[in-house]
Amino acid sequence: xxxxxxxxxxxxxxxxxxxxxxxxxxxxxxxxxxxxxxxxxxxxxxxxxxxxxxxxxxxxxxxxxxxxxxxxxxxxxxxxxxxxxxxxxxxxxxxxxxxxxxxxxxxxxxxxxxxxxxxxxxxxxxxxxxxxxxxxxxxxxxxxxxxxxxxxxxxxxxxxxxxxxxxxxxxxxxxxxxxxxxxxxxxxxxxxxxxxxxxxxxxxxxxxxxxxxxxxxxxxxxxxxxxxxxxxxxxxxxxxxxxxxxxxxxxxxxxxxxxxxxxxxxxxxxxxxxxxxxxxxxxxxxxxxxxxxxxxxxxxxxxxxxxxxxxxxxxxxxxxxxxxxxxxxxxxxxxxxxxxxxxxx
Amino acid sequence: xxxxxxxxxxxxxxxxxxxxxxxxxxxxxxxxxxxxxxxxxxxxxxxxxxxxxxxxxxxxxxxxxxxxxxxxxxxxxxxxxxxxxxxxxxxxxxxxxxxxxxxxxxxxxxxxxxxxxxxxxxxxxxxxxxxxxxxxxxxxxxxxxxxxxxxxxxxxxxxxxxxxxxxxxxxxxxxxxxxxxxxxxxxxxxxxxxxxxxxxxxxxxxxxxxxxxxxxxxxxxxxxxxxxxxxxxxxxxxxxxxxxxxxxxxxxxxxxxxxxxxxxxxxxxxxxxxxxxxxxxxxxxxxxxxxxxxxxxxxxxxxxxxxxxxxxxxxxxxxxxxxxxxxxxxxxxxxxxxxxxxxxxxxxxxxxxxxxxxxxxxxxxxxxxxxxxxxxxxxxxxxxxxxxxxxxxxxxxxxxxxxxxxxxxxxxxxxxxxxxxxxxxxxxxxxxxxxxxxxxxxxxxxxxxxxxxxxxxxxxxxxxxxxxxxxxxxxxxxxxxxxxxxxxxxxxxxxxxxxxxxxxxxxxxxxxxxxxxxxxxxxxxxxxxxxxxxxxxxxxxxxxxxxxxxxxxxxxxxxxxxxxxxxxxxxxxxxxxxxxxxxxxxxxxxxxxxxxxxxxxxxxxxxxxxxxxxxxxxxxxxxxxxxxxxxxx
Numbered sequence: 001x002x003x004x005x006x007x008x009x010x011x012x013x014x015x016x017x018x019x020x021x022x023x024x025x026x027x028x029x030x031x032x033x034x035x036x037x038x039x040x041x042x043x044x045x046x047x048x049x050x051x052x053x054x055x056x057x058x059x060x061x062x063x064x065x066x067x068x069x070x071x072x073x074x075x076x077x078x079x080x081x082x083x084x085x086x087x088x089x090x091x092x093x094x095x096x097x098x099x100x101x102x103x104x105x106x107x108x109x110x111x112x113x114x115x116x117x118x119x120x121x122x123x124x125x126x127x128x129x130x131x132x133x134x135x136x137x138x139x140x141x142x143x144x145x146x147x148x149x150x151x152x153x154x155x156x157x158x159x160x161x162x163x164x165x166x167x168x169x170x171x172x173x174x175x176x177x178x179x180x181x182x183x184x185x186x187x188x189x190x191x192x193x194x195x196x197x198x199x200x201x202x203x204x205x206x207x208x209x210x211x212x213x214x215x216x217x218x219x220x221x222x223x224x225x226x227x228x229x230x231x232x233x234x235x236x237x238x239x240x241x242x243x244x245x246x247x248x249x250x251x252x253x254x255x256x257x258x259x260x261x262x263x264x265x266x267x268x269x270x271x272x273x274x275x276x277x278x279x280x281x282x283x284x285x286x287x288x289x290x291x292x293x294x295x296x297x298x299x300x301x302x303x304x305x306x307x308x309x310x311x312x313x314x315x316x317x318x319x320x321x322x323x324x325x326x327x328x329x330x331x332x333x334x335x336x337x338x339x340x341x342x343x344x345x
Numbered sequence: 346x347x348x349x350x351x352x353x354x355x356x357x358x359x360x361x362x363x364x365x366x367x368x369x370x371x372x373x374x375x376x377x378x379x380x381x382x383x384x385x386x387x388x389x390x391x392x393x394x395x396x397x398x399x400x401x402x403x404x405x406x407x408x409x410x411x412x413x414x415x416x417x418x419x420x421x422x423x424x425x426x427x428x429x430x431x432x433x434x435x436x437x438x439x440x441x442x443x444x445x446x447x448x449x450x451x452x453x454x455x456x457x458x459x460x461x462x463x464x465x466x467x468x469x470x471x472x473x474x475x476x477x478x479x480x481x482x483x484x485x486x487x488x489x490x491x492x493x494x495x496x497x498x499x500x501x502x503x504x505x506x507x508x509x510x511x512x513x514x515x516x517x518x519x520x521x522x523x524x525x526x527x528x529x530x531x532x533x534x535x536x537x538x539x540x541x542x543x544x545x546x547x548x549x550x551x552x553x554x555x556x557x558x559x560x561x562x563x564x565x566x567x568x569x570x571x572x573x574x575x576x577x578x579x580x581x582x583x584x585x586x587x588x589x590x591x592x593x594x595x596x597x598x599x600x601x602x603x604x605x606x607x608x609x610x611x612x613x614x615x616x617x618x619x620x621x622x623x624x625x626x627x628x629x630x631x632x633x634x635x636x637x638x639x640x641x642x643x644x645x646x647x648x649x650x651x652x653x654x655x656x657x658x659x660x661x662x663x664x665x666x667x668x669x670x671x672x673x674x675x676x677x678x679x680x681x682x683x684x685x686x687x688x689x690x691x692x693x694x695x696x697x698x699x700x701x702x703x704x705x706x707x708x709x710x711x712x713x714x715x716x717x718x719x720x721x722x723x724x725x726x727x728x729x730x731x732x733x734x735x736x737x738x739x740x741x742x743x744x745x746x747x748x749x750x751x752x753x754x755x756x757x758x759x760x761x762x763x764x765x766x767x768x769x770x771x772x773x774x775x776x777x778x779x780x781x782x783x784x785x786x787x788x789x790x791x792x793x794x795x796x797x798x799x800x801x802x803x804x805x806x807x808x809x810x811x812x813x814x815x816x817x818x819x820x821x822x823x824x825x826x827x828x829x830x831x832x833x834x835x836x837x838x839x840x841x842x843x844x845x846x847x848x849x850x851x852x853x854x855x856x857x858x859x860x861x862x863x864x865x866x867x868x869x870x871x872x873x874x875x876x877x878x879x880x881x882x883x884x885x886x887x888x889x890x891x892x893x894x895x896x897x898x899x900x901x902x903x904x905x906x907x908x909x910x911x912x913x914x915x916x917x918x919x920x921x922x923x924x925x926x927x928x929x930x931x932x933x934x935x936x937x938x939x940x941x942x943x944x945x946x947x948x949x950x951x952x953x954x955x956x957x958x959x960x961x962x963x964x965x966x967x968x969x970x971x972x973x974x975x976x977x978x
Contacts, residue, residue: 019799052801055640055794068804068816075794077639078806079632080658086588086629090636090644093586093620095795098640116632119625318616321795322585323641327760329618330583330643332609334755337581340605341752344567 012048012244020045022070032184032210033063033132037070039187040101040130043194044071047242055091055100059084059113062139063105063132063210082113085120088127089311094323096312099198100127107137110146110165117167121174121203123311128197128204129176131167132184134212135223142215147207153220167207169288172281172303177202177310179284179303183228184210189299192238192267196301199242199261202310209297228297235287235300236278237270259304269301278304363454363554366434368398368423370555372505373433375440375447376498379411382439385498386417388519388538390747392506393421394568395515397560401427402747403942408593408685414443421557424871427748428864429942435509435555437501438463439479448472456553458505473553477504477544486540487533496537503541508549509557513542567752571743572647574714575673576601577753578721579645580609583760584671586644587621588633590652593685594741595675598647627652631659634670635734638663639805641765641793643725647673650692651682653699660734661700662807664830667780667789669728669763673721673737675744678940687940688741690860691911696736697889697919703827707735707837708889710859712845716887717743718753720842729763731837732788740910742861742942764790768798779803779814780826787833834890841888844895851880854956855902857895859886859916861942862908868945869952876949877958886916891923899928906952908935910943 008016020041025034044054051073058064060081067076079087084102092100109117109131120129135148144152147167148160171179178200182190190208197204209228211217217224222231236257243264257269257278269278277283284302291298318325372389376382386402393400398421407413418433420426432452438444438459448457448465451472457465461476483497506516516538524531575598579587587606589599603621610618624630630646637644648656653674663670676692678684697708707727709720720737728735764784766777771792777800780789789812792801803814810826811817847867849855858866863885873879884898899905899920907917914934921929935951937943953959 050797052797052799053795073799073802075792075802076804077636078804078808079635080662080807083628083632083659086624086632087636087639089622089629090586090588090633090638090642091640091794092636093622093633094637094640094642094644095793098795115625116629119629315620316615316617317620318612318618321641322618322620323637323793324795325583325585325618327583330585330610331581331756331760332605336609337577337753337755340577341567344569345565345752 011045013050015045015051017041017045019051019073020071022072023068025066025069027062027065027069028214030213031062032134032208032212033066034069035184035187036130036132036190036208036210037066039190039194041070042191043198047195047198048244049099049198053098055088055095055098057084057088057091057100057102057127059104059108061105061108061137062212063103064108066103066132082108082111083116084108085113085116085129089120089123089125092125092127092312095321096126096317097321102127102129104129104131106131106133106135106145106147110167118170118174121171121176121205124175124177124202124308125311126201126203128194128206131205131207132210133167133207133223134210134216135221136212136216138212138215149222152222153218155215155218166288166292167205168302169285171203171205172284175203175308176205176303177305177308178204178301180301181207181209181297181299183232183299184208185225185228186232186299189234189238192240193301195240195242196238196261196265196267199240199263199265199267200306201262202305202308222297231295231297233291233296233298235273235276235298235302237272238301239268239270241266241268259306262306267301267304272300278302365556366554367556367558368421368560370435371418371420371430371433372435372437373447374417374419374437374501375443376415376417377411377440377442378407378409378413378415380439380498381495382415382417382498384523385502386419387747388499388516388523389502389505390419391519391568392511392516393419393557394563394566394749395519396511396557397563398423398557399425399427399562399749401749403429403742404746405941406686414440423560423562425562426864426868426945428868429944431944431946435505437505438465439501454553456508456555458501458508475504475508475545475549477501477541482540482544483537486536492533496533499534499537500541503538503543504545506538507542507545508551508553509555511557512559513539563749565752566749568747568749569714570597570745570747571711571714571717571739572597572675572745573601574717574753575647575721575737575739575744576605578718579671579725580605581718581756582722582725583643584645584725585619585642586633586637587619587646588624588630588637588644589622589646590624590627590630590648592627592649592652594677594745595647595649595652595673597745598673598675602645627655628659631656631670631672634672635659635663635668638669638728639794643729645671645673645725647675649675649677650679653692653696657700660706661702661704663734664700664704664706665702666805666807667732667791668734668805669732670734671724671728671737672734673739676738676740678938684940686741688861688942689911689938689940690740690862690909691913691915691938692738693911693915694918696738705834707731707733707841709735709737709842710887710889711737711739711743712860712863712885712887714743714748714750715753716842722756723842726761727837727840730761730788730840731833732763732791733833738860740861764788766790766792766796766801768796768801771796771798771800776800778812780810780829781812782829786836787829838890838892841890841892843892844887844898845885846894846898847883847885848880849882849884849898852882853903855882855884855898855905856908857884857886857898857905857916857920858908862910865943865945865948866908869948872945872949873952877953879956879958881952889919891920895920896924896928899924899931903931904933905931906933906935906955908943908948910937912936912938
């Protein structure tokens with residue numbers, strides 16, 4: 001006699017995890033990007049975000065395919081190479097009430113997309129921007145990208161002789177208000193970071209090291225699983241407490257930065273490095289530069305500012321989505337045209 | 346109020362036997378870029394308009410902030426011709442650098458009003474000279490030396506108005522309107538006009554035959570530039586997201602749009618119901634437009650040739666993923682940076698097929714400021730109805746110059762937001778397939794992000810897809826999608842603005858053209874009739890894809906001249922792709938591409954030469970510096 005399957009666990013808006021799933025991944029087995037998709041699913045589920053309230057944006061590349069592999073109930077826009085920021089900007093202006101998550105890669109962001117990337121950061125447009133960072137171009141079979149570290153080696157033996165662009169340092173400098181780095185293999189850290197990202201209002205820039213099992217997971221690569229396991233140096237330990245969670249955690253004062261998020265949640269960052277202050281731009285960038293010099297891969301939340309105005313605040317737009325305003329609001333009346341005509345006579 | 350004028354009275358007796366030329370000549374004001382002459386020239390133009398005389402103005406300016414020569418020509422035409430004229434009979438010479446060449450370019454018997462120390466008399470003796478101590482007059486009335494450069498411009502307005510017989514009260518009225526809220530500025534400017542006027546009245550005896558006399562041909566008309574008209578169209582289409590990157594000559598489309606949005610689209614509590622973003626480049630501008638169009642907002646950008654090139658990749662995405670958006674292209678002269686401040690029609694082919702792969706676009710072709718307004722709003726309806734980027738192809742001549750027009754009519758139809766399914770629709774239908782041709786018109790139904798239904802979402806992509814928007818590389822899915830897009834495009838022939846038949850059934854010979862070529866062609870048709878006694882039919886094309894009437898027009902004529910402002914006969918080429926082979930052989934091209942707006946003489950001469958009439962002159966391509974042609978009668 002068959003026993004009834006246990007009822008699936010529901011999140012606080014009454015949806016099971018399966019409602020956050022996407023299509024079957026066509027990426028390589030073991031690709032870091034798949035793990036990131038899984039964490040996005042977990043984070044959205046645990047945060048109780050309605051899938052219909054999410055826009056998934058991407059550019060071109062392996063990373064940019066991944067929105068097809070999570071949250072099928074959300075609208076998605078796979079655009080052109082390096083230009084996800086502008087498409088996202090337009091979509092958010094048309095409907096700023098949505099939660100917007102953009103998935104990009106290191107080539108899509110740090111090479112072809114650099115122009116749009118830096119301007120997105122400047123604007124502090126409310127969205128989550130994830131770089132699935134593996135240091136190589138996968139779909140074109142393994143050329144270096146601009147985040148590949150100096151001296152790292154391709155499978156073919158080619159050595160990278162140009163310095164890496166640190167997208168986190170850039171993001172901090174240019175105006176993103178939540179900047180972190182994680183590793184696709186660090187479930188706990190990445191999940192907490194994504195949940196905090198969902199709660200944040202402003203540009204969240206997460207550089208997630210996501211090894212390419214086919215082209216960049218060998219000895220001599222600085223973006224391999226092995227290298228990350230050996231060199232991942234968390235700068236803080238994240239503990240995210242959602243507004244609807246009823247948990248009290250006590251820390252000795254001085255050990256923890258507690259950040260109150262826009263939605264009433266809190267992000268607690270337990271210090272692992274002395275003197276690291278994630279609200280101090282200058283120090284954060286300095287710490288990142290020092291880590292490069294020491295060949296460390298720092299992870300954690302490097303910078304957070306919950307007070308800075310977003311681009312939407314600067315534009316001072318109405319609360320309703322602009323794309324849904326009725327004709328009576330968007331088309332000026334005949335008297336307006338009559339007035340203009342009179343002024344031109 | 347009529348101002349009686351003694352000098353003018355004396356003139357008539359002193360004038361030679363030359364007949365008076367009334368309301369039918371051009372004024373060429375030669376100044377230096379950045380000297381603030383634009384507003385003075387605008388006052389002069391509006392004064393002639395205020396006299397009830399049909400008028401047009403063309404600014405011929407360099408790509409420069411300040412210092413290089415610039416010319417502004419004002420044409421008064423009792424017959425209502427507003428095309429550029431090759432010759433300007435009246436010169437206002439302010440720029441020492443070009444004064445000699447400007448004076449030599451005058452037709453015999455022309456008039457030169459100029460700063461007296463330029464001593465233009467030394468160059469020729471077959472013109473009428475009015476030397477004016479502009480600097481001295483200016484210094485006397487404007488103690489503040491910083492302002493003199495600007496005030497001097499108004500002095501030449503006063504001198505010119507007096508010599509041509511423009512009513513001082515009309516000038517005053519125009520100025521008062523221009524500086525409505527700035528009484529002191531008005532007083533300073535009108536003081537300068539008056540000083541110039543008085544100087545001319547007390548010094549000169551009218552010796553030239555050129556007069557502006559009152560008519561009633563401008564009553565109820567407006568004066569506006571095409572860019573402001575395009576912006577106005579967008580505003581009355583309910584445009585909500587504007588993303589742009591500054592580029593001449595399109596910048597003022599967005600500036601005008603933004604001004605109007607600030608006026609009409611702010612809630613009582615000060616919130617904006619629109620967003621204008623100055624993007625980092627044209628790549629981003631078009632990306633924002635498509636993002637906003639995808640998420641349900643009416644969105645636009647405005648650009649020119651170089652921006653169009655940068656938008657190519659996204660234009661293909663918009664076409665293939667079927668996303669609405671409106672792109673105003675105010676054409677300037679290419680290739681590359683080209684002549685950035687000169688007009689052209691050479692973007693037609695690149696816009697029609699903008700992007701790689703089998704891509705083609707809806708292109709609206711306004712020829713008047715009124716059409717800039719009308720196409721400006723209907724472009725948004727078409728973009729959302731057809732779910733595709735729609736281009737509005739204007740040009741520098743139309744966009745940046747002032748044109749007379751009938752006032753614009755308020756749109757008679759409500760906004761057409763196209764096929765969008767709501768949550769209630771989805772509940773009723775159970776599901777939907779984004780690209781399925783359920784209505785047989787090639788247009789699928791779409792949903793907007795934020796539609797609260799579990800079946801609402803779909804995946805938008807530029808990669809191959811099936812009718813359910815799923816990724817597909819299957820040959821049959823690809824072909825089905827591309828054929829549906831072709832059907833949709835073909836159906837658009839009936840939806841885009843129909844061509845204007847200016848004259849038909851009178852001749853075996855026809856002319857086809859679009860945009861600003863219209864003004865020169867209309868004038869040329871009159872010339873051809875007058876000079877050769879020949880009637881020619883003429884149809885003005887207003888959109889691509891071409892309406893069936895255009896095919897019919899070609900079919901019903903023996904020869905059809907395609908008149909256009911580019912080197913490579915782009916409109917003719919586009920027509921050749923569309924017409925049956927036996928019709929293609931009928932097409933002939935008349936081309937003009939020197940950066941200046943097309944003029945009637947060019948059309949007439951070329952037409953006459955090709956048709957075997959005795960040509961009146963062999964000139965075709967002309968230069969800014971060299972003016973050739975007949976003396977005004």
